Structures are given as C-alpha cells and as structure tokens.
Amino acid sequence: MDESILTAPSINLRSNINLQQQSPLFSVLPAEIRSLIFTCALTDYEDITQDAFGRDTYWYRPGYQAKRRTATELLRTCKRVFQETWFLPFALAEHCFFLTQENRAPSKHVTVERMKEYLTTLREFARNQDGMDIPHIQSIRVFAQLWALEDSRRLQEVLDLEGFQPKNITITLRYTDFWYWEHDRPMHIDAKWVNTVRFPSSVSTISMDFEMIDRRKNEVDFITDLATQRWFFRRADGMAFRASKEDITTTRWTGSSTFNKSRWIRDESRPNEIDYYVKTVVWKPAPGFTPFASGGGDRCPNLDIPAGFAREQPPYMREFTHISVDDLETYNIPYDAPAQEVQEAMMRIARERQAAIVRRRRGSLGQHV
Structure with a gap:
C-alpha cells in the first residue's frame, strides 16, 4: 500500500473536532491499522445489486459487471473519521474512461469534462480544509476503440487533466475494439499514439490488456510478444518504460455472443457464449534505458500479424x-x-x-x- 494514502491529517484539518478518544478505533488501534480498515471500507466495488450492466452490452466484463461505487457512509459517522478519510474515495477508486463511440460505453460514464469539474471542486475543498493539493490517485483505466486510441490527442487529454496524477494506468483493448473485428481481419495496432503520448511523471506502471476470442489466441500471443520487445512508453519527465515477458499475465473469461442486438454465431464457443483470451503486458520505469540507442530507427513500429501467419479460420464465414x-x-x-x-x-x-x-x-x- 502507498504510504501517501496513510498520511495523517494536518493540524488545521484536525482542529475543532472531538478526537473520539473513548473509541478503541482511535485510542487503542495504531494509525496504520486504522488506515487499513478505512482503506478496505472505502475501496470502490461493483454494485451488482443496483447498477448491474446487461450481459449483452459491449462494456460487460470481469470487474465491470456493474457500475462501480464507493460506500461513503463511513465518512458520515463523525468529523474525526471524515477528516482522516475524506480523500480516500478519490485516491482509491479506479477512475474509468471510455474512448469509444457513444453506444460502446455505459450511459453515465465519466467524461473528461465531468472529471475536470470534479477535480476543480475537490482541489478547492482540499486547499480550504488542509491547505494542500489533492492526493495522487492509485489507478485509472481507459477502454479504447483503436480508432480513438490512435488519435493520440484523446488519451493525452485524459492524462493532462490538471491535478490528475495517477500511479497506475491500464489501457484495455476489448475484442470489439479492434479494427474490422466484424470481418475477422488479422490484428493490427498502429503505433502513432505510442510514439506521441507522454504519461504524467507520477506514473509507475503502464498496463495493456489485449483481448481476443479464444480461437485467435495465437494472434494475441504473437502481438503481445512483439509489443513487449518493440514498444516503449515515455513519461513527461523523460523516463522510459519497458516491458518484460516475466510480467505478462494471461486470463480467460466467458461472455455473451450478442452485441447490439445481433448474435455472433461465427465466434461462439457454445450457444450464446464466447470464450475470451486476454494477455496483459506491463511496462515499468527503466532508469538509464534509452530506446533505439542501438539503432534501427527512433520510433516504435506498428503491431501486425505477418502474411502467411497460421490463423485458425472461423467455422461460419x-x-x-x-x-x-x-x-x-x-x-x-x-x-x-x-x-x-x-x-x-x-x-x-x-x-x-x-x-x-x-x-x-x-x-x-x-x-x-
């Protein structure tokens, strides 16, 4: 856990309150244990009881089967609790952005404009209450169709939000985000955005999820190996990020075969179901590393499936x-x-x-x- 999240409130923030010394939570438990409790209570989660997503939507997937919410009831128990925890819902939440067509995202997802307004309000509150700026956040996730990701300005706008200093960034490419998935075209990812986007200096890890139907998992294996070897990211302060095969993880999940009121029988593993294969590549800071120092160009290449690659053909084409x-x-x-x-x-x-x-x-x- 990040120690900055456990920072005790300042003297100004703790003034004019009851210190609640009669409560074992404050008089017996060490601050570190108390902070762990608060962190557990205020971490966001999927609220499947009220805001579950339809299984046939483009955005339904593990970790996003419902709108995420934070149970903020804890902050209303007393001033002492509020003043120790007011920043945790913001710092701990995984802030999610959709760089997609309108029908590829939940109806009330966070937009850049809404986040700007939220950050302004939060910054003013933090400075008035504590005389400090808002804390760094733990993570953001970006769901992006490739046409939007390859327009690097879209992602850069998210990363450049004032006061938005994420530590971990995940970019998720879903099966239906790839170019011409409807026509079963080979995987292709343009590298323009990789070469132009600059990540905030606060970032310590950059992850990418490459999702494909299980029938095409050999394409994902090839593309992720290539990305690990040939793609490098850069922070605004010049730090280069590189990936390692040891950090690649593989997951699988099963979803609906229906999108936008059409059942895709071509891709089904079973009636109404598609098995997905996901590989996640992680890039980390590499101090002293200079990409392209050995020659061979000064830009990351596009990721393409080569001609003659052995692709398993779909049964219904x-x-x-x-x-x-x-x-x-x-x-x-x-x-x-x-x-x-x-x-x-x-x-x-x-x-x-x-x-x-x-x-x-x-x-x-x-x-x-």
Whole structure:
C-alpha cells in the first residue's frame, strides 16, 4: 500500500473536532491499522445489486459487471473519521474512461469534462480544509476503440487533466475494439499514439490488456510478444518504460455472443457464449534505458500479424456470421440453438426466399406473354 494514502491529517484539518478518544478505533488501534480498515471500507466495488450492466452490452466484463461505487457512509459517522478519510474515495477508486463511440460505453460514464469539474471542486475543498493539493490517485483505466486510441490527442487529454496524477494506468483493448473485428481481419495496432503520448511523471506502471476470442489466441500471443520487445512508453519527465515477458499475465473469461442486438454465431464457443483470451503486458520505469540507442530507427513500429501467419479460420464465414435477435424470434429459431443449427436454418430461409422471388418473377413474365 502507498504510504501517501496513510498520511495523517494536518493540524488545521484536525482542529475543532472531538478526537473520539473513548473509541478503541482511535485510542487503542495504531494509525496504520486504522488506515487499513478505512482503506478496505472505502475501496470502490461493483454494485451488482443496483447498477448491474446487461450481459449483452459491449462494456460487460470481469470487474465491470456493474457500475462501480464507493460506500461513503463511513465518512458520515463523525468529523474525526471524515477528516482522516475524506480523500480516500478519490485516491482509491479506479477512475474509468471510455474512448469509444457513444453506444460502446455505459450511459453515465465519466467524461473528461465531468472529471475536470470534479477535480476543480475537490482541489478547492482540499486547499480550504488542509491547505494542500489533492492526493495522487492509485489507478485509472481507459477502454479504447483503436480508432480513438490512435488519435493520440484523446488519451493525452485524459492524462493532462490538471491535478490528475495517477500511479497506475491500464489501457484495455476489448475484442470489439479492434479494427474490422466484424470481418475477422488479422490484428493490427498502429503505433502513432505510442510514439506521441507522454504519461504524467507520477506514473509507475503502464498496463495493456489485449483481448481476443479464444480461437485467435495465437494472434494475441504473437502481438503481445512483439509489443513487449518493440514498444516503449515515455513519461513527461523523460523516463522510459519497458516491458518484460516475466510480467505478462494471461486470463480467460466467458461472455455473451450478442452485441447490439445481433448474435455472433461465427465466434461462439457454445450457444450464446464466447470464450475470451486476454494477455496483459506491463511496462515499468527503466532508469538509464534509452530506446533505439542501438539503432534501427527512433520510433516504435506498428503491431501486425505477418502474411502467411497460421490463423485458425472461423467455422461460419459464409453469409450468416451474425443474426439479429429479431430475426431469430421471427423465424422461431430457439434461443439456445447451436451455431450450426442457426446457420443451417438461416441458409434454408434464404433459399426459400430466393425460390419465392423466382416464382414471382416467372408468374409476372407469364402474365405478359
């Protein structure tokens, strides 16, 4: 745990309050133990009881199955508790940003403009109460479609927020964030943003989640190995960050195969389910390290799957790679029908439609003979 989070309040902040010495929380427990309790109580969490996300949304995933909230009831118990903990909800929360199309993010997600307003209010409160600036935060997460991430100004705007000094930054690329995922195109990530974005001097780790469907995990393995070797990040103070294969982690999870009211049978592992394969690469400060000192250019390269790469082909690449939920209902195709049955049913319906069109045309020609 970061020691700065456990910093005791100043004399000014502790004035005019009851020190609550009758409570063992303050008179018996050491400040370090008390701070651990407060940290546990004020760390944000997924509130699945009230704000659960739909499983068929683009943003549903482990750790984000519901809106995150902080239980702030503790801050209202007494002035002593408030003055020791008022900054923790801000410092401990994982602040999340969506650099995506509007329909790819929850309806009430935090925007850059809203965060600017929040930071201004928080900074004024901190200076009035304690004469100090707001504390560093632990982490931010950025969900980004590649078209938005490759416009480096979008991410830089988040990182340059005044008073926003994160220590850990995670950039998550979901399967549906990649270019032309709908067409099963090979993975490609442009490096322009890597070469131009500068991270705050407060940053100590930069992580990237590379998510793909399980069928294409060999592409993720190749891309993450390449990113580990060839990509370097930089802080505003000049510090370079490099990654190590030893820090790569692999996770898996299962989600819905329905996006935007279409069931993607091409990618299903089971009826209505897609298995995902995620690799996380971590970049850390490398004092004294100078990228490109050995020659070979002065910019990080794009990440591409090379020609001839052995890609596992999807089983359903003909006309019906995905089916609208409305069509499934209209044609009485069972919700839990396997992908092959759905494909065959839609092909049969398409043939019947085509045959009906031919019959109508023949009938129309017969009337004019």
